Amino acid sequence: MARTPSKKPISSSDNQESSTVSRRAFLKSSTISAGAVAAVGGAANAANTVPADAQPIRVSEEFNTSVDAAPIPATFEGTGRRKGMNGAQVFAKVCKDEGLQGLFCCPGNYTVVNALAAEGIACYGGRTEGMMCAAADAFVRVTGEIAATSGTEGPGFTNMIMNIAAANAARTPLLVLASNKSIAADDTERSIQVAYQQPTTEGLKKYGKRLITPNRVYEYAAYAFRALKTGVPGPVHLDFPSEVSSERFEDPGQLVYYHDKTKYRTPAKPQPAHADVKRAVEMIQRSERPMIVASMGVFYDKGWDALKAAAEKNDIAVVDSGAMRGHFSDGHRLSASTAPGTYGSADLVIFVGQYCMPAFGEYRFSPDCLTIRVHPEGQDIGRNWPIDLGIVSGETAFLEALADMLPKRSRDAWTAELAAERKAFDDLNEEYYGRGLKYSADTNCCHPAVMGKELSDFLYRGDIAKEQTTVVSGGYGIGKWMRRYMRAFRPGQICTGPYQYGAIGPDVGYTFGAGAAVQQGVGPQAPYKGAPVVGITGDAGAGYSIMEMETLSKYRIPAVVIVYNNDAWGVWQAGKENSAHMYLFQENLRYDKIAEALGARGEYVNSADKFLPAVERSYQIAKAEGISTLINCQGKKEFWTNAFPPGMTRTVEPGCMSYRH
Numbered sequence: 001m002a003r004t005p006s007k008k009p010i011s012s013s014d015n016q017e018s019s020t021v022s023r024r025a026f027l028k029s030s031t032i033s034a035g036a037v038a039a040v041g042g043a044a045n046a047a048n049t050v051p052a053d054a055q056p057i058r059v060s061e062e063f064n065t066s067v068d069a070a071p072i073p074a075t076f077e078g079t080g081r082r083k084g085m086n087g088a089q090v091f092a093k094v095c096k097d098e099g100l101q102g103l104f105c106c107p108g109n110y111t112v113v114n115a116l117a118a119e120g121i122a123c124y125g126g127r128t129e130g131m132m133c134a135a136a137d138a139f140v141r142v143t144g145e146i147a148a149t150s151g152t153e154g155p156g157f158t159n160m161i162m163n164i165a166a167a168n169a170a171r172t173p174l175l176v177l178a179s180n181k182s183i184a185a186d187d188t189e190r191s192i193q194v195a196y197q198q199p200t201t202e203g204l205k206k207y208g209k210r211l212i213t214p215n216r217v218y219e220y221a222a223y224a225f226r227a228l229k230t231g232v233p234g235p236v237h238l239d240f241p242s243e244v245s246s247e248r249f250e251d252p253g254q255l256v257y258y259h260d261k262t263k264y265r266t267p268a269k270p271q272p273a274h275a276d277v278k279r280a281v282e283m284i285q286r287s288e289r290p291m292i293v294a295s296m297g298v299f300y301d302k303g304w305d306a307l308k309a310a311a312e313k314n315d316i317a318v319v320d321s322g323a324m325r326g327h328f329s330d331g332h333r334l335s336a337s338t339a340p341g342t343y344g345s346a347d348l349v350i351f352v353g354q355y356c357m358p359a360f361g362e363y364r365f366s367p368d369c370l371t372i373r374v375h376p377e378g379q380d381i382g383r384n385w386p387i388d389l390g391i392v393s394g395e396t397a398f399l400e401a402l403a404d405m406l407p408k409r410s411r412d413a414w415t416a417e418l419a420a421e422r423k424a425f426d427d428l429n430e431e432y433y434g435r436g437l438k439y440s441a442d443t444n445c446c447h448p449a450v451m452g453k454e455l456s457d458f459l460y461r462g463d464i465a466k467e468q469t470t471v472v473s474g475g476y477g478i479g480k481w482m483r484r485y486m487r488a489f490r491p492g493q494i495c496t497g498p499y500q501y502g503a504i505g506p507d508v509g510y511t512f513g514a515g516a517a518v519q520q521g522v523g524p525q526a527p528y529k530g531a532p533v534v535g536i537t538g539d540a541g542a543g544y545s546i547m548e549m550e551t552l553s554k555y556r557i558p559a560v561v562i563v564y565n566n567d568a569w570g571v572w573q574a575g576k577e578n579s580a581h582m583y584l585f586q587e588n589l590r591y592d593k594i595a596e597a598l599g600a601r602g603e604y605v606n607s608a609d610k611f612l613p614a615v616e617r618s619y620q621i622a623k624a625e626g627i628s629t630l631i632n633c634q635g636k637k638e639f640w641t642n643a644f645p646p647g648m649t650r651t652v653e654p655g656c657m658s659y660r661h
Helices: 034-039 061-067 087-097 110-118 129-143 155-159 161-169 214-229 242-246 274-286 296-300 304-314 340-345 395-405 412-443 448-460 477-482 507-520 523-528 539-545 548-554 591-597 608-625
Strands: 103-105 123-125 147-151 174-179 207-210 236-240 290-294 317-320 348-352 370-375 389-392 471-473 494-496 533-538 559-565 601-605 629-634
Touching: 087 110, 087 214, 087 236, 087 242, 103 110, 103 129, 103 507, 110 123, 110 147, 110 174, 110 242, 123 129, 129 147, 129 155, 129 161, 129 174, 129 494, 129 507, 129 523, 129 539, 129 548, 147 155, 155 161, 161 174, 207 214, 214 236, 214 242, 236 242, 274 348, 274 370, 274 389, 274 395, 290 304, 296 304, 296 395, 304 317, 304 395, 340 412, 348 395, 412 448, 412 608, 448 477, 448 559, 448 608, 471 507, 477 533, 507 523, 507 533, 507 539, 507 548, 507 559, 533 539, 539 559, 548 559, 559 591, 559 608, 591 601, 591 629, 601 608, 608 629
Parallel strands: 103 123, 103 147, 147 174, 174 236, 207 236, 290 317, 290 348, 348 370, 370 389, 471 494, 471 533, 533 559, 559 629, 601 629
Antiparallel strands: none
């Protein structure tokens, strides 16, 4: 019953651009006429007509010139008004030295963001501070490198709060910057002065500071990066009153604590005690079905090779968990990420880098299984989930020590069970796909099982290298369905948007951030530099972030954004006549036309047979032209109900279907 992608010349090698490719390479075509946007999709967009005298949608020459401008790093040398550096430039210099990979912002906090841009840090400007915060978060989740986001005081900063909270829940090392008017205006109602932002992010950050002493700006930059790059990560929030960002320094001697980064932080990480590793080895050897839960700590510590070595040495199953997936390949014979039926069989679970611990029983493990937890900070070990052995260590250091000390062992019964359960999961997904095709035909809509299966076949079983495409998995109901079919074969290949917090609608923002990471080729995205990315969201989510289609368009970041449009919030329930109106939208809304009006492409899919061709076209155009597409997939709200079994699929955690953890 399965349909396969048509064989088109979409090669991963074509997308592996050299490191010399600049953002300007994606901006060569600065004009996109509305007619061309409609025509480029072929027959699917034939009905999209525009007035003959319509002005073309285009990227301004000033935009192109600015993107291509050479850095102008600040120095203490100079004469007259240009002598010395202001506080923002001092801060920007620290960010550059620390390897800050990107800034995502909107207008505001001008002195600081302009200094970062002049220093040569890749900067992007979008439509809302909230979505640019989400973009920075996603950038970090798929690269493991530091990115910053910025907002202005008052409305702009409060627009960011939901996505700062999401980053905090995901333990993202996100640098949050904000302007703060002036110290002189404290305790007045002058303009939109908001003097005290720090309490607003209390509980949503690892470290925060309102800078009030100008000559300590370098010192507090050091505090910020020490928090971002050591220990368990989390957001850092700094706000800059004008007296700090604008104060000029003609000599570094005027700055407090002006030291090289090797003096204010250490890259050292805790090493496991030999006795603890020995005891872990003994527990593993007594176990018949051991399983490692490898979460974001393994990703941030770049421990994926050590994880693979340890698992293969002793035939230990691995399930990945966290705000990103792929640090253990779904294609590996020891992967349990698509074998949820094995979780209850595990008799020893080893949590490595699981920064956000589930409550006992929240994961589908037997209450009788033994537990080891490896964590960089001892005070969190034993929280939420009782342990049999706690080990204070960096993730990579532990996994390397474990691989060295473990004896070689085969576990044929365990690996056979893993293989059987992966097949059972795939068979169930095929069954759901068959139902989805029937449901789609019966209702003249597109069922999410069709979308998941056919997108999966296109990305992983067609002409594209299965490791290539980075996917942002967002949405609520559609997210639960699509996660069943999405796969990760290398680090950072999937960004799990709703991890732990379930922020509403940041998915197009996340897609932009992930796309910027791939465009730059940062971290594990380097081999796939320039390749298109895929973002998945629902119609509720589109309402929050669809304007960032314009941001994707102007920066020429190749993306395919899939919107599942079932005319309702995911919490819609049949039979609640008095309250249903609060959760329903107008039917058959054309989100694709909004994308077209923002300089992107739009595709409208209202039957199952149209989905795969729309994906193929959109991916090819993204790859060849750098033009993003929004595919508006018309569904049916009743698909979430028992009228169409299985309705909304269950969340099974950890693994590929994880929604929270």
